Amino acid sequence: MASKRIADEPAYVLHRYDWSETSLILEVFTRHHGRVALVAKGAKRPTSSFRPVLLPLQPLSLAFGGDGDIRTLKSAEWVGGHVMPTGEALLSGYYLNELLMRLTARDDPHPALFEIYAAAVRLLASGDPNALQWALRGFELLLLREMGLLPALNLQTLTLKPLSPTDSYALVPEAGLQWVSDDPRHALRGEHWLALHAALASPSPLAALLRECADLLVQLQRPLRLLLNYHCGVGALRTRQMMLDLQTL
Incomplete structure (x- = not known):
């Protein structure tokens, strides 16, 4: 055969x-x-x-x-299109690659995720320092959603109650999105989660996230890192630890 x-x-x-x-x-x-x-x-x-x-x-x-x-x-x-990212952008690209290696299975097609990854890599190669953080957070969100690991961002996960625009909610690895009263440092207001939910529902979600939620993406760095580490089964991804080690030199 x-x-x-x-x-x-x-x-x-x-x-x-x-x-x-x-x-x-x-x-x-x-x-x-x-x-x-x-x-x-x-x-x-x-x-x-x-x-x-x-x-x-x-x-x-x-x-x-x-x-x-x-x-x-x-x-x-x-096929051309952009130059190789350099410096911190290069390490960030390796970080995206490590996420895909850990969270995707072989021979499991994700054409929409492929296009999102390609767009994120182009942003990294652009040399825009602001685009780097936006590209990373946007890709993390969309990767988690594509893998079925991101809870709905318009509801409290355990109770399915709608979000109050003025209350604070945290993204907890074991429990999803939940209301918090006393530690809002790593939480966002309901109106912000709802804005992220609307951007994710867009036909071009990465573009919508970068256009409408860029400031919110930066605030998601720690919650998304904890969620990704939880689902990857590690305390820290190797590329992430490498970036931290280089910052201390």
Whole structure:
């Protein structure tokens, strides 16, 4: 039986590691097939056409084939569009990649999430320092929603009571969105959660979040980090810890 061949598939490299002296195993995020593992044979040879192309945070067009857990990369082309992010933006891109590696399953398509990831990477590559935090928080929110891990932001999770615009509510990993009375430091008012809920319901949610809720996204840094760590089963993501370590140098 002939193996299935995929051609002209939009993709990004999330992670790569050595498979042999000359080859690599890639974890790629594709538009139509989700996260896929590929072997890039001979990719480490100086003369390989794969060598300058298989870079993270760069839009690619791939062809691959095979029926096993790890398929074979046939061709890879850079499709252009933006330069490689640098500095803090580069580390932030690696952070997005780590989230996808931890929270998505192989061969589970998420075409809408692919487009959101591509848009977030373009923001990171833009060089706008404000866009960096907006892109990270917006992507985190939409990734959690796509994975079914984000509670509805227009209701109290445990009671299903509607939010009061003037009361404060916290996003708690074990209990979802709940009313708080005495510690609003990591909480938002009901009107803010409702604004986020409306932006998420937009046909272009990332654009709506950046346009209408940019200031709120910055306030969500700690609540979203706790929620992501909870669902990833870690105290801190490796890329996040690396960024903190660099800030202390």
